[in-house]
Amino acid sequence: MQELMKKRAIELLADGTCDRVLGWEKGDFAYDQTPALFHTAEELRASFVYNGFSAANLSKYLVKECRAGGKIAVFLKPCDTYSFNQLLAEHRIKREMIYVIGVACDGKADVEKLKDAGIDGITDIREEGECYVVSTIYGDKTVKKAEALAERCLNCKSRKHMAYDELIGESGEVVPNSGRFDMVEQLEAMTPDERYEFWRGELSRCIRCNACRNVCPACTCEQCIFDNPKSGVAQKAAVNSFEENMFHIIRAFHVAGRCTDCGECSRVCPEHIPLHLLNRKFIKDVNSFYGEYQAGEDPAARPPLGRYEKNDIEPGEAGGNRA
Amino acid sequence: MQRIGVFICHCGTNIAATVDVKAVAEALGREPGVVFSTDYQYMCSESGQTLMRDAIREHKLTGVVVCSCSPRMHEATFRKAAEKEGLNPYMVEIANIREQVSWIHKDIAEATEKAIILGRAAIAKVHLNKPLTAGESPVTKRALVIGGGIAGIQTALDIAEAGFEVDIVEKEPTIGGKMAQIDKTFPTLDCAACILTPKMVDVAQNEKIRIFSYSEVESVKGFVGNFKVAIRKKARYVDEEKCTGCGICTEKCPQKKVPNAFNMGLDTRRAIYIPFAQAVPKVATIDANYCTMMKTGKCGICQKFCGVGAIDYTQKDQIVEREYGAIVAATGFNPMKPTQYDELGYATCEDVVTSLELERLMNAAGPTAGTLLRPSDKKHPHTVVFVQCVGSRCDAENEKGKPYCSKICCMYTAKHAMLIREKYPDTEVYVFYIDVRTPGKNFDEFYRRAVEQYGVHYIKGQVGKVVEENGTLKVQASDLLSGEQLHIDADLVVLATAVEPDKSARSIATMLTASMDTNDFFTEAHAKLRPVESPTAGIFLSGVCQGPKDIPETVSQASAAAAKVIGLLAKDKLTCNPCVAESDEMLCNGCSSCEKVCPYGAITYADKEFRGPNRTTLIRRVASVNAAVCQGCGACTVACPSGAMDLKGFSNRQIMAEVDAICKM
Numbered sequence: 001m002q003e004l005m006k007k008r009a010i011e012l013l014a015d016g017t018c019d020r021v022l023g024w025e026k027g028d029f030a031y032d033q034t035p036a037l038f039h040t041a042e043e044l045r046a047s048f049v050y051n052g053f054s055a056a057n058l059s060k061y062l063v064k065e066c067r068a069g070g071k072i073a074v075f076l077k078p079c080d081t082y083s084f085n086q087l088l089a090e091h092r093i094k095r096e097m098i099y100v101i102g103v104a105c106d107g108k109a110d111v112e113k114l115k116d117a118g119i120d121g122i123t124d125i126r127e128e129g130e131c132y133v134v135s136t137i138y139g140d141k142t143v144k145k146a147e148a149l150a151e152r153c154l155n156c157k158s159r160k161h162m163a164y165d166e167l168i169g170e171s172g173e174v175v176p177n178s179g180r181f182d183m184v185e186q187l188e189a190m191t192p193d194e195r196y197e198f199w200r201g202e203l204s205r206c207i208r209c210n211a212c213r214n215v216c217p218a219c220t221c222e223q224c225i226f227d228n229p230k231s232g233v234a235q236k237a238a239v240n241s242f243e244e245n246m247f248h249i250i251r252a253f254h255v256a257g258r259c260t261d262c263g264e265c266s267r268v269c270p271e272h273i274p275l276h277l278l279n280r281k282f283i284k285d286v287n288s289f290y291g292e293y294q295a296g297e298d299p300a301a302r303p304p305l306g307r308y309e310k311n312d313i314e315p316g317e318a319g320g321n322r323a
Numbered sequence: 324m325q326r327i328g329v330f331i332c333h334c335g336t337n338i339a340a341t342v343d344v345k346a347v348a349e350a351l352g353r354e355p356g357v358v359f360s361t362d363y364q365y366m367c368s369e370s371g372q373t374l375m376r377d378a379i380r381e382h383k384l385t386g387v388v389v390c391s392c393s394p395r396m397h398e399a400t401f402r403k404a405a406e407k408e409g410l411n412p413y414m415v416e417i418a419n420i421r422e423q424v425s426w427i428h429k430d431i432a433e434a435t436e437k438a439i440i441l442g443r444a445a446i447a448k449v450h451l452n453k454p455l456t457a458g459e460s461p462v463t464k465r466a467l468v469i470g471g472g473i474a475g476i477q478t479a480l481d482i483a484e485a486g487f488e489v490d491i492v493e494k495e496p497t498i499g500g501k502m503a504q505i506d507k508t509f510p511t512l513d514c515a516a517c518i519l520t521p522k523m524v525d526v527a528q529n530e531k532i533r534i535f536s537y538s539e540v541e542s543v544k545g546f547v548g549n550f551k552v553a554i555r556k557k558a559r560y561v562d563e564e565k566c567t568g569c570g571i572c573t574e575k576c577p578q579k580k581v582p583n584a585f586n587m588g589l590d591t592r593r594a595i596y597i598p599f600a601q602a603v604p605k606v607a608t609i610d611a612n613y614c615t616m617m618k619t620g621k622c623g624i625c626q627k628f629c630g631v632g633a634i635d636y637t638q639k640d641q642i643v644e645r646e647y648g649a650i651v652a653a654t655g656f657n658p659m660k661p662t663q664y665d666e667l668g669y670a671t672c673e674d675v676v677t678s679l680e681l682e683r684l685m686n687a688a689g690p691t692a693g694t695l696l697r698p699s700d701k702k703h704p705h706t707v708v709f710v711q712c713v714g715s716r717c718d719a720e721n722e723k724g725k726p727y728c729s730k731i732c733c734m735y736t737a738k739h740a741m742l743i744r745e746k747y748p749d750t751e752v753y754v755f756y757i758d759v760r761t762p763g764k765n766f767d768e769f770y771r772r773a774v775e776q777y778g779v780h781y782i783k784g785q786v787g788k789v790v791e792e793n794g795t796l797k798v799q800a801s802d803l804l805s806g807e808q809l810h811i812d813a814d815l816v817v818l819a820t821a822v823e824p825d826k827s828a829r830s831i832a833t834m835l836t837a838s839m840d841t842n843d844f845f846t847e848a849h850a851k852l853r854p855v856e857s858p859t860a861g862i863f864l865s866g867v868c869q870g871p872k873d874i875p876e877t878v879s880q881a882s883a884a885a886a887k888v889i890g891l892l893a894k895d896k897l898t899c900n901p902c903v904a905e906s907d908e909m910l911c912n913g914c915s916s917c918e919k920v921c922p923y924g925a926i927t928y929a930d931k932e933f934r935g936p937n938r939t940t941l942i943r944r945v946a947s948v949n950a951a952v953c954q955g956c957g958a959c960t961v962a963c964p965s966g967a968m969d970l971k972g973f974s975n976r977q978i979m980a981e982v983d984a985i986c987k988m
Contacts, residue, residue, distance in 0.1 A: 067941055090912065090913075090914035090915065090916075091912075091913045091914060091915060091928075091944050092912065092913075092914065220912065221910070221912055221964065221965040221966075222909065222910055222911065222912055222943075222965060222967075223909070223910055223965070225965075225966050228910070228966075231966060232976070232979065254964055255964075258964070302919060306916050306919045306920060306962060307919060307920070308920070308922075310829070310830055310833045
């Protein structure tokens, strides 16, 4: 797969389809890949990588690249294509500047799970059927995928590419009843006090590194309100420890109805806060109030929170499950 | 720092009886930036305004807070007064301490505290207020009337009389509405058609009036003075221009079994039809649900017989775009179908009819040519029982009916009873009522005539059950005055069913952004003082769409609505609201969220060049607001994910300042 992709990227650079390729390169550690731009065949041969650790959603990087001009080829996994469409819908990227290579994805490994399973000194990873073979400095280790996949991949919502110019590997289908709302349902079943305690427990670990915001493909504001001194919330000293947590609640409201549930926020959180649950609660509510809607499925669709319908739910009715 | 003056109004005792106005004036006087604070008995009075103007002059005020009634009442008064002293009118803020405080609280300490808090919020806002200047927008000198019943007809005629163009959009093939179906009108008993049809002809002949019959309003954009309306002309499969209304097609059409809606389904008509002889426009319409040609592609008889080639089976719905300065809702009503009352037997017994059905049974142009015959066996009824308030005046919890009085039933039932007794003296007539309500000129006299001269049996009580037995309707009822159970063998039972707003009203209200009450009647701007205006500027109300009313009342209200429309159309320009949205281009992401929610189409996008880092330029897609079109609703400011959209006069900062002031302990 990786070699196929590399070969194709080199071809696209050579035939002028694009002048640079957005992909992944090895980081300091094998599992620590970073998104990278490749301008030449040499660069691609030297450091392009695609394997079970190529988790990053590359679509957000296109916002900056579209401003720089030229033509960009990008590798997008199925879930990344939802973000891509959402960015198109919001006019943040220009379709004609981008050549999308859809790549098949069987889920990506969560390195923390590997480490928890006692696998250290990781140097590489490859897929073999239902298992990952992890190369380490201590030799190869085999682990079942079901035990190593990231949460968002275990509850994968779709293996279908929503946009592409060409495919490498096959595009799958949307996964019905993916189970991604199971945890949200558990939270809904809690009493308000229990829920408050749950979130306090999670959010109080936040160190405000802003990684979730910086990685989020829905967070592409010209100037984030948290960076804008005029907004009255930027760099504001917290009155109490809960106010710090408001950052995440404000962010969840900001991306409500636009979040495609790509799960990058939770992936990059160094404190392992399940931030995706906030977004999934909004998605679940939007689905139940306005009918099934998946942001990024169709860039021409009018989002339920961005339109009015005569039979829209009334605010009083919407507050139903507030205990 | 602003120099703010605070004025607390007593509103006589309206405010002062519940709010310690002196304490409010004193507390607000200590707020930062407040240089003058006082209370006065009636701030809106001439002397109250003078007090304010003197203070502006003497204390060099830059901002004013008036704690008084709702800004809907006197905001304009105080802004004008401030303007006379050279203060920008938008530097005046109102804290509503009447509707929001004194009228809803009993405890003086609590009310006083709340009044202080609301005053403080207004002061916090004034600190951030900026002088605003209003622009102007032109007025399209044409009105749209939605609904072509007597209300719409009268409104249109009056507007046209003043020299303005009017369009009537009527969803049925003809104008005339419910009044065209009525036989006689109370209290004078003139024939409805005789007084309505001349008006219909007037409408047809008036050069200023254009009728869109068999048409519906598809969408409404714009705002007062500048509405853009899309009208769907439904395909009637007959060329309106060519059709002469000769009626040959309606005689030759072989499909004879179509329920005749105009006669309340009491007889049948053809698939191609003209609802009634005096229809306007007198043009045939094909009912595609029944037409054999439309359904099977075989027939074409009407086309064959049409001398002018008006039949066109391929006709499609057409969308016509028109511009208007004002819109009048005259969507009217329907009598409720009483099918949910099993005990009254409407669904099961043919001889249980509604009052409007009875109108058709008594009308010379109706299914029985005016002879009162009951539907089941076409025999003359000798005992007729009227049941009042069917579906009206129900408990709020009773989902079967309406909580309101339908207002017209007492009078038309008296009319029916009287007409039956007049024409058929051998017929006994019983009326079961809860109350008989006959306020109105010559109304009570009319009702008494029914009782005293015509010997109609009025019984205070309710009908519990109607069942059919061998062609007789067994009516079980209670006489509340004598406390007796009554059993009457009736030949015909007539139900005075509740008046319901037309089903189309709800979607039209949504398109017009006009508000409605829980019963789907349009809401007035003010129940007493602005009864024919909707709270939405440029939208006016005519007829039963606003509440149940009889013909004389409908006609007066229709003319009143017309007067309001004429007042608007007579202006060449309207002063715009300067509280409009503006976009901060440095923050705008170009995502189009605002554009999608804008109900007025005021937001457009353009690629603009911006300075980038290191002397570069970059092109960004940014929103801009057309201030002449924006109505300041603020929908965009909440839709904007980046906080780039803001509303002048109600900026996010101002609102946050108010919230902070309220939350400050």
